[in-house]
Amino acid sequence: MIRKWTACWMIGILAMLTPTILWSQIYSDETVRLGGFTFERFVLSVSTTDRFRGHPKSQTWLTMIEKNLCWSGAFKLYQPQNRYCRVQEGTIDFQLNLELIRGITTNTLQFQLKDSDGIGLFTLQTPMAGNRLEEKIVMERVNQLTEKITGKPGILGSTLAFTFKQPGYNKLIARTSTHGEKLDGVSRTGSITISPRWSPQGNGIVYTTIGRSGSSLVYDDLIGPTKILASHRGINSGGTWFPNGKQLVITLSKDGNPELYRLSLDNLKPRRLTRHPSIDTYPAVSPDGRYLLFVSDRAGNEQIYVMHLRNDSNEISRLTFTGIRNTDPAWSPDGRWIAFTKTVARRDQIYIMDIFGENIRAITRGPYHSEQPAWSPDGRQIVFSSNRSGEFKLYIVFLDGTGLRRLTSTSKGFEEKSPSWTGRRFE
Numbered sequence: 379m380i381r382k383w384t385a386c387w388m389i390g391i392l393a394m395l396t397p398t399i400l401w402s403q404i405y406s407d408e409t410v411r412l413g414g415f416t417f418e419r420f421v422l423s424v425s426t427t428d429r430f431r432g433h434p435k436s437q438t439w440l441t442m443i444e445k446n447l448c449w450s451g452a453f454k455l456y457q458p459q460n461r462y463c464r465v466q467e468g469t470i471d472f473q474l475n476l477e478l479i480r481g482i483t484t485n486t487l488q489f490q491l492k493d494s495d496g497i498g499l500f501t502l503q504t505p506m507a508g509n510r511l512e513e514k515i516v517m518e519r520v521n522q523l524t525e526k527i528t529g530k531p532g533i534l535g536s537t538l539a540f541t542f543k544q545p546g547y548n549k550l551i552a553r554t555s556t557h558g559e560k561l562d563g564v565s566r567t568g569s570i571t572i573s574p575r576w577s578p579q580g581n582g583i584v585y586t587t588i589g590r591s592g593s594s595l596v597y598d599d600l601i602g603p604t605k606i607l608a609s610h611r612g613i614n615s616g617g618t619w620f621p622n623g624k625q626l627v628i629t630l631s632k633d634g635n636p637e638l639y640r641l642s643l644d645n646l647k648p649r650r651l652t653r654h655p656s657i658d659t660y661p662a663v664s665p666d667g668r669y670l671l672f673v674s675d676r677a678g679n680e681q682i683y684v685m686h687l688r689n690d691s692n693e694i695s696r697l698t699f700t701g702i703r704n705t706d707p708a709w710s711p712d713g714r715w716i717a718f719t720k721t722v723a724r725r726d727q728i729y730i731m732d733i734f735g736e737n738i739r740a741i742t743r744g745p746y747h748s749e750q751p752a753w754s755p756d757g758r759q760i761v762f763s764s765n766r767s768g769e770f771k772l773y774i775v776f777l778d779g780t781g782l783r784r785l786t787s788t789s790k791g792f793e794e795k796s797p798s799w800t801g802r803r804f805e
Contacts, residue, residue: 419758419776420527421465421473422447423456429480430487439487439511443478446516449556449783450534451758451776452524463781474499474527485509489519500526513557530756537804538752538761538785539564539574539583540772543793551585551598555804558772558786564598571596573796575617580802584617584626595628597643607646612636618661618670627651627661627670638672638685651685651692662707663687669733671697671707671716682707682718682735697735706750710757717741717751717760728762730777741779748773755801761785763795770795 424444430436441460447453448462455463456473475496479488489502502519504511514535521532534556542552542561551565551574565571569589576583582599584607594609595617608614612631616638619626626641630648636657639648652658656676663670670685677696680703686693698704703721710717713733720729720740726747731738741760742748748764758777763770772785772794786794 419452419454421456422453423475426478430478442513442516446520450520450524450532452528533754533756535803536801539798540794541572541796545791574798576798576800578619578621578623580800586615616661618663620663621667627663629659660705662709664709665713673705680705708751710753712757719749750796752797752799754799761797772797
């Protein structure tokens with residue numbers, strides 16, 4: 379059986395920049411508990427000085443800063459000047475104050491964080507080249523702010539890979555940043571390429587190619603030639619990584635039926651994990667490498683199962699029992715939750731459940747399909763594909779179902795599916 383973990387955990391707070399002012403010293407009795415799916419975001423009240431407001435571009439700067447604070451996934455904003463992550467009065471239990479100060483003698487912008495009593499905690503200096511505030515610098519400062527408060531690196535500017543279909547061309551692997559402003563092709567082949575999965579270190583992608591001779595599983599380190607990992611007769615797909623980045627679980631039908639195999643990158647010799655006349659696919663290895671999620675129709679329709687990888691018995695348990703179809707399982711980075719696609723009333727929607735298949739909660743709703751969820755590196759957001767605009771595009775949402783935004787601005791006729799998110803910075 380899977381060991382049950384406590385539903386509540388406490389955010390570790392890092393020491394601040396100033397040695398004499400430590401968070402634990404100021405708030406020695408304060409804890410922030412995140413229970414169930416209530417992944418709380420810190421409430422920030424953003425204020426500006428007269429010198430900041432006096433600049434003709436101050437409103438543009440403030441919009442940019444509030445947007446990045448919101449998109450970081452770590453903050454809600456109390457009475458922001460813009461629409462980003464607004465929190466209403468009366469819902470605040472704990473609040474921090476961020477003051478934006480333009481330097482008088484130096485061309486800098488200060489991000490000064492204070493507690494609710496006005497006591498300064500730390501200041502982040504931000505250079506302004508030629509009296510301009512670049513968004514790249516703002517993203518870096520918000521990432522620093524996020525890490526100092528939450529203990530986890532900020533995700534702004536990190537990279538998402540996905541399956542991209544341009545009208546008149548084969549599907550290929552593309553990548554973009556959290557802001558979706560630039561698109562870059564990854565796969566360098568004339569074949570159809572789908573279903574990218576970043577390695578744990580973010581230094582390569584495994585994906586499936588489909589050509590006239592069949593399908594192959596390919597590894598691409600984004601630098602040199604691609605490496606074929608599996609090219610047996612029949613299906614070659616999947617590609618979920620073990621934490622060490624040296625092994626994968628893939629789907630092969632080399633024996634006539636789609637089954638799951640464990641594959642070492644050292645010798646590329648697959649070792650069979652499942653033996654069942656049903657179809658087993660969509661593998662997902664847990665962040666600690668101890669469990670494997672997969673989808674099987676062995677119960678008559680597609681449901682999610684978990685395999686215990688701790689011993690050679692490969693014990694299997696069923697996790698989902700309701701809905702017409704449950705598929706696309708994805709572990710949260712901390713291994714506590716599972717995002718998946720559930721078909722209800724003929725519509726696919728994104729759901730979250732705990733590792734026991736309980737505490738199921740809908741993240742998306744509406745008269746359209748939402749599918750193929752993937753987690754942000756810090757576990758605070760989910761990216762998925764949806765046809766809510768008429769065609770499948772990528773969207774990002776917070777775990778409470780709020781903050782929905784479209785990732786890219788591709789034109790009509792372009793299709794985006796199968797996202798994968800890494801902490802690697804988009805370059």
